[in-house]
Amino acid sequence: MTADWDEVKRLAADFQRAQLSSTVQRLSERNCIELITRLIEDKLLDVVFTTDGKEYVTPQQLSREIEDELYVHGGRVDIVELSKILNVDLSHISAQVIQIENQNKNVKLVLGQLLGKSYINRVIQEINEKLMLQGQITVSELTRQYDLPPEFLLSLIEENLGKSIHGKQDATDRQVFFTDAFLHRNKACLRGALMAATCPTSVAHLLSQSGVQQRIFSCIIDSLLERKQVPGVITGSQSGNSLYIPSVYSKAQNDWINNFYRQNGYLEYDSLGRLGIGDPTSFIQRNFQNEKLLLLKSCAVGEQLVNQVEAALEEAIATSSFVDVMTHLPSMFEAEDCTRIVNEVLKSMKTKNPVQNVNVFCDTYVVPDLLIQNLIKGFDPLIKQKAQEAVSSGAYISSQAEMKIHSSKMSVDHEDSKIDKKEERRKKATGGKGGGGTQGRETKTKSTKKKYLRGKGGADDWDSDDDRDSSAASGNKTSKQSAGKLELLSFSVIHNLLAGNKVFQNEECEELVEEIAKQIYPALNKIALAEAKVVFESTMASTAQTRRKTHSELQEKLNALVSNVRMFDKGIKVFSDNELQQQLSKYLLKSLCTDIANDVFSYIAQENMIQFDQSKEMTPEMRLKMINEVPNDAKEPLSKLHKSLSGSSIDNFLSSLEASIGPGLCDMILRKQDKRKERPQIYAHRQSLLEQLSVVQDPAVVLHIASLILFQTLTQSILHASGRFVSNILSFLQPQLPAEMYNSFQQYHDMVLKLLKTDENDPDHVALITLLQNGMSGIKEMASTFKRPSTSEKS
Numbered sequence: 115m116t117a118d119w120d121e122v123k124r125l126a127a128d129f130q131r132a133q134l135s136s137t138v139q140r141l142s143e144r145n146c147i148e149l150i151t152r153l154i155e156d157k158l159l160d161v162v163f164t165t166d167g168k169e170y171v172t173p174q175q176l177s178r179e180i181e182d183e184l185y186v187h188g189g190r191v192d193i194v195e196l197s198k199i200l201n202v203d204l205s206h207i208s209a210q211v212i213q214i215e216n217q218n219k220n221v222k223l224v225l226g227q228l229l230g231k232s233y234i235n236r237v238i239q240e241i242n243e244k245l246m247l248q249g250q251i252t253v254s255e256l257t258r259q260y261d262l263p264p265e266f267l268l269s270l271i272e273e274n275l276g277k278s279i280h281g282k283q284d285a286t287d288r289q290v291f292f293t294d295a296f297l298h299r300n301k302a303c304l305r306g307a308l309m310a311a312t313c314p315t316s317v318a319h320l321l322s323q324s325g326v327q328q329r330i331f332s333c334i335i336d337s338l339l340e341r342k343q344v345p346g347v348i349t350g351s352q353s354g355n356s357l358y359i360p361s362v363y364s365k366a367q368n369d370w371i372n373n374f375y376r377q378n379g380y381l382e383y384d385s386l387g388r389l390g391i392g393d394p395t396s397f398i399q400r401n402f403q404n405e406k407l408l409l410l411k412s413c414a415v416g417e418q419l420v421n422q423v424e425a426a427l428e429e430a431i432a433t434s435s436f437v438d439v440m441t442h443l444p445s446m447f448e449a450e451d452c453t454r455i456v457n458e459v460l461k462s463m464k465t466k467n468p469v470q471n472v473n474v475f476c477d478t479y480v481v482p483d484l485l486i487q488n489l490i491k492g493f494d495p496l497i498k499q500k501a502q503e504a505v506s507s508g509a510y511i512s513s514q515a516e517m518k519i520h521s522s523k524m525s526v527d528h529e530d531s532k533i534d535k536k537e538e539r540r541k542k543a544t545g546g547k548g549g550g551g552t553q554g555r556e557t558k559t560k561s562t563k564k565k566y567l568r569g570k571g572g573a574d575d576w577d578s579d580d581d582r583d584s585s586a587a588s589g590n591k592t593s594k595q596s597a598g599k600l601e602l603l604s605f606s607v608i609h610n611l612l613a614g615n616k617v618f619q620n621e622e623c624e625e626l627v628e629e630i631a632k633q634i635y636p637a638l639n640k641i642a643l644a645e646a647k648v649v650f651e652s653t654m655a656s657t658a659q660t661r662r663k664t665h666s667e668l669q670e671k672l673n674a675l676v677s678n679v680r681m682f683d684k685g686i687k688v689f690s691d692n693e694l695q696q697q698l699s700k701y702l703l704k705s706l707c708t709d710i711a712n713d714v715f716s717y718i719a720q721e722n723m724i725q726f727d728q729s730k731e732m733t734p735e736m737r738l739k740m741i742n743e744v745p746n747d748a749k750e751p752l753s754k755l756h757k758s759l760s761g762s763s764i765d766n767f768l769s770s771l772e773a774s775i776g777p778g779l780c781d782m783i784l785r786k787q788d789k790r791k792e793r794p795q796i797y798a799h800r801q802s803l804l805e806q807l808s809v810v811q812d813p814a815v816v817l818h819i820a821s822l823i824l825f826q827t828l829t830q831s832i833l834h835a836s837g838r839f840v841s842n843i844l845s846f847l848q849p850q851l852p853a854e855m856y857n858s859f860q861q862y863h864d865m866v867l868k869l870l871k872t873d874e875n876d877p878d879h880v881a882l883i884t885l886l887q888n889g890m891s892g893i894k895e896m897a898s899t900f901k902r903p904s905t906s907e908k909s
Contacts, residue, residue, distance in 0.1 A: 164201045176202060176210050180228075184221070189233025193226055224266050234270070241271060242279045249296030251281075253289035264289065367391075368401065375402070379418030382446060408458055410451040419443065424459045431472065431482050435617070436626065440478040452478045475629040486634065489612065493603070493638055496611070500602040501646035510646045513600035515723030519743045602642035605635050668717055669782045672775065675710050676768065678834075680787050681795060682706070683764040685831035694842055696762045702834050703759050707767050711755055714774055715740055718748060721780075734759075748779050799832045807894055813886040814866050820859070820897035824851070827902050850903075855896055862886070862893055 129149075150161070150170070161170040171179075179200055184191050193211055197204040215223045220231035237260060245251050253264045253271070260267065268289060271279055275291070284290035367389050375381055386394035398407060398414045408415045422442050430437040439452050456474055471483045504510040609631040612618065618627055679702065686698045712732040719726055724743050726736055734756070741752050751774040758767040768784075775782040800823065807819045818837040825833050825843050828850045835843065840863060848856050869882045 162202060162206050165197075165203060169201070171200075171202065173210065176200065176206065177214060180207070180210060180214060184228055184230050189230030189236070191228050193223075193228060196228075222266075225263060238270065238274050238278045242281075245279065245281045245291060245293060250290065250292035252291075363390075371401070375405075375416065378444070379416045380413050380444065381407075382413045384412070408455065410454050412448050412451055413446070415451075415455060420455065420459060420462075423455055424463065427456070427459055427463070427472070427480055430480060436479055436481040436485060436623075438479050438623070438626075449476070449478055456480060473633070475633075476625050479623070479626045479629075481626075481630065485617070486630070489615065489617070489630070490634055490637065490641070492615070493608070493611065493641075496603065496607075497638065497642045497645055501642055501649050504600060504602055504642075504646045505649045509600060510643075510650055511723050512725060515725070518722065518745070519724075600643060600646075601639055602646065603635070603638050605631060608635055608638060665781070668713065668780075672710060672713065672771075672782065673785050675706065676771070676784055677787060677791075677795065678799075678832075679706055679710070679764065679768070681792065681832050682834040685825070685829065685833040686764075688829050688831055688833075689842075689846060691842075694839075698833075698835055698839065699762045699764055701836055701839075702764065703761065703767060705836075706834060707764070708759055710771065711737070711759055714755065714771065714780065715752070717780060718744060718752070718774075722748075748774075751776075751779065796826065796830065796832055800826055804898060807897060811890070813862075813869065813883075813890060816890055816893055817859075817862055817866055820893050821847075823897045824859075824900060827900055830902075855900070858889075858892065858896065862889055865889075 161172055162176055164171065180196060183196055183199060193207050194204060196202075196211075197207045200207070211223055211228055214228075215221050222229040222234065241251065241256065253268050256262075256267045256271075257264045271291060272283070275281065275283060279291075281291045281293045284292065370389070371381065371386070374385075381394075381398055383394040386397060391397045395409060395414075398409070402414075406417055408420065423439055426437050426439065426442050439456055440447065440449070443452060443455070453474060460472065473481045473483065473486060475481060501510075609628060612627050612631050613624075682702055683699070686695050686702070689695050689698070715732060715737050716726075716728070718724075719740050722744055724740055726732075726740065737752075737756050741749055741756065744752060751770065755767075755770040755774045758770040761767070772784050774780070775784070803819055803823050803826070807816065807823065810816055810819065814837055818840055821840045821843045822833055822835065824847055825831075828847055833843070844856070844859055844863060851859075865882055865886055869879070869886065872879045872882065
């Protein structure tokens with residue numbers, strides 16, 4: 115280390131000699147810069163470059179120059195400005211300023227500005243002078259004046275408060291300072307304003323009149339109220355929205371309220387509000403604690419008025435009349451207040467002794483149940499008349515059928531909804547739901563509606579919830595029915611009869627009559643329906659025997675027709691052509707089988723009281739409509755029976771028919787085919803065809819019947835076929851007919867076809883008719899007399 119220092123000294127001596135030597139031996143400026151740079155790199159020299167890089171300054175010298183500039187600038191200088199003045203980079207200035215602040219407690223660095231002790235003392239002195247002059251100062255004002263942060267100024271004032279700065283800090287706002295003289299002056303002004311007030315005055319108005327600032331109001335008013343230097347109180351939580359109520363005003367206000375209550379027995383909230391009472395309910399509860407007051411929507415009622423209403427109700431119950439409670443109350447009372455009073459009175463009366471149940475109408479009319487029952491009894495003659503008319507006209511039966519269908523639909527919808535809800539719960543359980551997770555649940559709220567007040571018995575004994583719901587609907591739609599429910603007494607009839615009752619004749623109570631009519635409307639119809647049911651059952655008892663006869667006749671008819679269908683089906687199966695068999699089966703289904711199905715549908719419709727036009731032939735659309743209206747247990751068998759008519763299988767039809775008329779539906783039984791009766795039936799069928807053949811004169815019909823007779827003669831089976839199958843029948847019978855006979859039938863068939871194709875104006879038309887008329891007797895003779903050849907004749 116010593117050797118290095120000696121080397122430095124030797125170099126310095128050489129450097130000095132070189133500087134003093136001639137130009138040839140001197141070091142250039144560049145060499146000097148390189149030497150100094152080398153010394154700085156080897157940390158043998160600590161200097162700071164100037165901004166232009168032409169000068170160097172040591173940290174000690176830079177520190178002295180900063181302190182000199184701080185003194186020159188009066189104790190406050192910006193470090194950015196120092197950088198420009200000293201021609202040194204800002205980073206070196208900032209580092210040196212921080213070092214100066216750490217070493218010198220009288221120097222402060224605030225927001226890039228260096229503050230000296232002299233400047234800080236001068237600021238403290240100016241703040242004190244301003245406080246003495248104005249009486250109060252705020253840190254925000256000082257911040258705008260001195261361009262210093264509020265935290266620094268606040269800490270500076272708090273450190274010197276009571277020392278260099280003579281004042282007090284506001285307890286509610288730390289950034290506000292004032293003097294005692296300022297506080298006393300504002301207190302005197304405020305006290306004078308409060309003493310002069312004679313009515314409730316807003317604190318904001320008092321502050322504007324007295325010139326007192328709002329921020330010092332709290333500490334001033336607390337001191338005045340504590341020492342009882344002002345005659346009044348302050349209401350409200352915030353001083354800006356508070357009211358000052360003088361004691362003289364409060365006394366006059368209380369005297370007026372007490373006198374009004376003693377004279378009238380009630381207190382109106384609006385009147386108290388006009389007196390300046392912001393919360394009348396709380397005021398009444400606070401000042402009338404010893405009184406039994408009933409707090410209503412618009413007023414508070416005392417025992418005096420309640421006793422008057424109780425006396426009126428007792429008189430109405432005793433005389434079985436109605437009373438309008440509003441006539442016993444002051445005019446300012448609202449209907450809602452009246453209803454509340456009535457409820458309280460009735461509750462009080464029931465606790466004292468059991469009383470008759472009453473109803474409240476239009477919020478003000480009180481009607482005992484005994485009066486309602488008497489009014490209902492007055493409708494007995496009309497009810498019996500209407501019930502008899504409903505049964506005799508068939509309206510009762512129709513309504514019962516509609517209600518039955520409606521209930522069945524509701525049950526189906528209920529089952530579907532249960533299945534849908536079960537599936538929905540399953541999906542929710544697997545997938546979860548937003549907001550509730552897989553364990554979340556949903557709740558349903560049941561809507562409620564306002565109903566008239568009633569006792570526990572009385573009207574509720576005869577009026578169900580459903581009746582009350584329908585009574586509410588009847589007010590708007592008095593002449594309409596819902597879900598097939600029969601209306602025997604209309605609302606207008608009930609209303610008119612009530613209006614003519616002697617109980618209401620001398621009173622102006624149209625609204626009451628309408629409300630009573632709404633209430634008893636469902637009950638009267640319920641009684642009327644019960645009466646109609648009695649009349650209907652008595653009528654049905656007399657017609658039960660007739661119904662049993664109809665049932666047995668239909669059963670015999672169906673068995674006879676089904677027996678024919680079975681034999682016709684047997685005749686169809688004689689043909690070997692499957693396509694022809696299907697065509698004949700379809701024709702049998704569309705004709706005879708359709709008639710059978712229509713009879714079944716008609717019977718079931720009558721049994722279930724389903725309306726349909728019996729004068730018209732039943733169509734597939736009518737059958738589908740009936741299927742939708744019959745009970746659930748009948749839907750499936752009837753649907754199968756209806757679908758079987760559009761197929762080609764007679765066996766399918768017969769099985770569907772047997773299921774649709776079985777137990778629980780028509781309670782009928784299809785008898786099995788008796789082979790012993792087949793021969794008489796075939797003979798009877800032949801005789802019927804022969805009778806028709808003898809009287810008919812239409813050539814096409816003659817040919818049709820003759821072909822069926824020949825088919826029955828040769829096959830010993832009966833056939834049900836239309837005229838368009840004549841050609842097929844003749845082709846089938848050709849091998850078994852004599853050639854001459856077959857040719858005659860075939861020629862007659864060809865002439866019939868030609869006649870059907872020719873126009874009436876055609877000259878050949880008349881000739882064809884003549885030929886057909888001439889040959890008709892021969893066709894009839896051959897069909898009637900032809901006999902099936904025996905086996906020996908065939909051989």
